[in-house]
Amino acid sequence: MTFTTGSATAAPPGRSRSLSARFQHWLPKLVLAPSVAISLFFVYGFMIWTFILSLTNSRMLPSYDFVGFGQYARLMANERWWVAASNLAVFGGLFVALCLVIGAGLAILLDQRIRQEGFLRTLYLYPMALSFIVTGVVWKWLLNPGLGIQAMVRDWGFESFTFDWLVRPEMAVYTLVIAAVWQASGFVMALFLAGLRGIDDEIIKAAQLDGASLPRIYARVILPCLRPVVFSAVMILSHIAIKSFDLVVALTGGGPGYSSDLPATFMYAHAFTRAQIGLGSASAMLMLGGVLAILVPYLYSELRSKRHE
Amino acid sequence: MSERTAVGVIRRRTPGARALRVLLYAVLFAAALAYLLPLVVMVMTSIKPLSEITPGNLLALPEAPTLAPWIKAWGEACTGMRCEGVGGYFWNSIAIVVPAVAISTMVGALNGYALTKWRFKGSELIFALMLFGCFIPFQVVLLPMAQTLGWLGLASSRSGLVLVHVVFGIAFTTLFFRNFYVAIPDELVSAAKLDGAGFLRIFWRILLPVSAPIIVVSVIWQFTQIWNDFLFGVAYSGHDTQPVTVALNNLVNTSTGAKEYNVDMAAAMIAALPTLVVYVLAGKYFVRGLTAGAVKG
Numbered sequence A: 001m002t003f004t005t006g007s008a009t010a011a012p013p014g015r016s017r018s019l020s021a022r023f024q025h026w027l028p029k030l031v032l033a034p035s036v037a038i039s040l041f042f043v044y045g046f047m048i049w050t051f052i053l054s055l056t057n058s059r060m061l062p063s064y065d066f067v068g069f070g071q072y073a074r075l076m077a078n079e080r081w082w083v084a085a086s087n088l089a090v091f092g093g094l095f096v097a098l099c100l101v102i103g104a105g106l107a108i109l110l111d112q113r114i115r116q117e118g119f120l121r122t123l124y125l126y127p128m129a130l131s132f133i134v135t136g137v138v139w140k141w142l143l144n145p146g147l148g149i150q151a152m153v154r155d156w157g158f159e160s161f162t163f164d165w166l167v168r169p170e171m172a173v174y175t176l177v178i179a180a181v182w183q184a185s186g187f188v189m190a191l192f193l194a195g196l197r198g199i200d201d202e203i204i205k206a207a208q209l210d211g212a213s214l215p216r217i218y219a220r221v222i223l224p225c226l227r228p229v230v231f232s233a234v235m236i237l238s239h240i241a242i243k244s245f246d247l248v249v250a251l252t253g254g255g256p257g258y259s260s261d262l263p264a265t266f267m268y269a270h271a272f273t274r275a276q277i278g279l280g281s282a283s284a285m286l287m288l289g290g291v292l293a294i295l296v297p298y299l300y301s302e303l304r305s306k307r308h309e
Numbered sequence B: 001m002s003e004r005t006a007v008g009v010i011r012r013r014t015p016g017a018r019a020l021r022v023l024l025y026a027v028l029f030a031a032a033l034a035y036l037l038p039l040v041v042m043v044m045t046s047i048k049p050l051s052e053i054t055p056g057n058l059l060a061l062p063e064a065p066t067l068a069p070w071i072k073a074w075g076e077a078c079t080g081m082r083c084e085g086v087g088g089y090f091w092n093s094i095a096i097v098v099p100a101v102a103i104s105t106m107v108g109a110l111n112g113y114a115l116t117k118w119r120f121k122g123s124e125l126i127f128a129l130m131l132f133g134c135f136i137p138f139q140v141v142l143l144p145m146a147q148t149l150g151w152l153g154l155a156s157s158r159s160g161l162v163l164v165h166v167v168f169g170i171a172f173t174t175l176f177f178r179n180f181y182v183a184i185p186d187e188l189v190s191a192a193k194l195d196g197a198g199f200l201r202i203f204w205r206i207l208l209p210v211s212a213p214i215i216v217v218s219v220i221w222q223f224t225q226i227w228n229d230f231l232f233g234v235a236y237s238g239h240d241t242q243p244v245t246v247a248l249n250n251l252v253n254t255s256t257g258a259k260e261y262n263v264d265m266a267a268a269m270i271a272a273l274p275t276l277v278v279y280v281l282a283g284k285y286f287v288r289g290l291t292a293g294a295v296k297g
Helices: A015-054 A070-076 A079-110 A117-129 A132-142 A149-155 A172-197 A201-209 A214-225 A227-243 A246-251 A263-273 A277-308 B015-046 B068-075 B087-117 B123-134 B139-151 B158-182 B186-194 B199-210 B212-228 B231-236 B244-253 B261-291
Strands: none
Touching: A015 A277, A015 B087, A015 B123, A015 B139, A015 B158, A015 B199, A070 A277, A079 A117, A079 A172, A079 A214, A079 A227, A079 A263, A079 B015, A117 A172, A117 B015, A117 B261, A132 A172, A132 A246, A132 B015, A132 B244, A132 B261, A172 A227, A172 A246, A172 B015, A172 B261, A201 A214, A227 A263, A227 A277, A246 A263, A246 B244, A263 A277, A263 B139, A263 B231, A277 B139, B015 B068, B015 B261, B068 B087, B068 B261, B087 B123, B087 B158, B087 B199, B087 B212, B087 B244, B087 B261, B123 B158, B139 B158, B139 B231, B158 B212, B158 B231, B186 B199, B212 B244, B212 B261, B231 B244, B244 B261
């Protein structure tokens, strides 16, 4: 590769050279500047802005009458918030756990030199390409007691079969788990499969020569090697769980009543439809707190492991 | 080849091992069926006339397949107050996705290049600063963004949504390109610098020609994210500017007259097809985007 053509090559004499050199020196920073400005304003600025809103008694429109942490106190006294928060604990916990178990299980099974691996992998992963709205619409149809799975099994002759979680307030949150696991477990499978492929065969050979059985090798040798994968998967999945909004809107609408509300739908409902901007902002700040609580330990361990390399 | 080479694999030629192998395939294909069934049901329901749906079984094959539900979903079904189908909203999504993907990918490429090949004091800090944008829950920017769009005169407009998606997409695209360009040897660039080539010239002649894979990853990632977006779409669009996901949700939740499940499913298929097609055509790159940053090689 040569760069003998063009004007930049022959160094122009005197001041103009230093001018162009100075321009070249500043150009990378100039290119980055808009993105940095965007990030400072739209990410950091907006976070502070939302925090400020959460300290005011804004209702329909933002107002700047400060009420201290009054909105947080209201939030803590709000029954619907606690329903949303405990739903997130149930939904998030089950969603992460099931995705990990199913994802790791499928990856291990798929790693046994399966001839149709590519085909199967494609099938496991395709739901991840769908919008959560589409997923919600499909599962709403499947879980509809009158026409979906319940009706199908009854049609097969099991007249007393009941699967009506979608319309039962205490069970609706589990329908979110089913749909979300269907959508994301294939992705976890892909993460684990990539991790399995990265493991040095020599370690496994050594364990085999020692006479270890296959399940034992997986439990004692291979899975411990996949700790970083588990860690990333947990982080990504809990992040998806905290942000879950579209799936709730499409599948349960937060209902019956508000029994399957999550913090994201709580925030949207209060900020945009119930004219409670202050309260909505306070709930958004708590969601940010939740994400940071997961993110900070993750970044910390990432940075520490890098320093040890 | 001895059986030892098949490391960590159930592969001994005993009857027990063979039975295990059969079981293994059975489990894997059963799982595939479980993932596939919702899609199959969706497609079958979307081509059944309504008269077959209510009395019929979910898995019953359509007796008289018809495209009428698709035609209705595209052009006539009611989404809220209007009954014009999701077709117009499909074009809205395209009009939002195309510029947003193009701009965010270009900006990400230049950022990644500047951050890796023109390092300066503080460039790592800038990267960390921008990266944080990948992790925030968007609820925390929702209200200020609504007000800012209003000030800019972009409320309820497609350009407003393009802006939102670019602003919150460049954190991801910068991450993709930065991680890709870090692996390209600095020597190539420093040789060109000695030859007197400038910032843009080096990018154009050296980096861009090898960037095809990461451009594909970035485009697919951004396309899927923006096409599937619902939160920004529902918060910032007007009646005429809704993306297809919002229209689909309105269609399904509009309760006028008898519920037409076949039309609902056809509309869901219309909203799902673009990303599904991309996934089928470029699955490898799709996976790479998903795992970028998650699994460090």
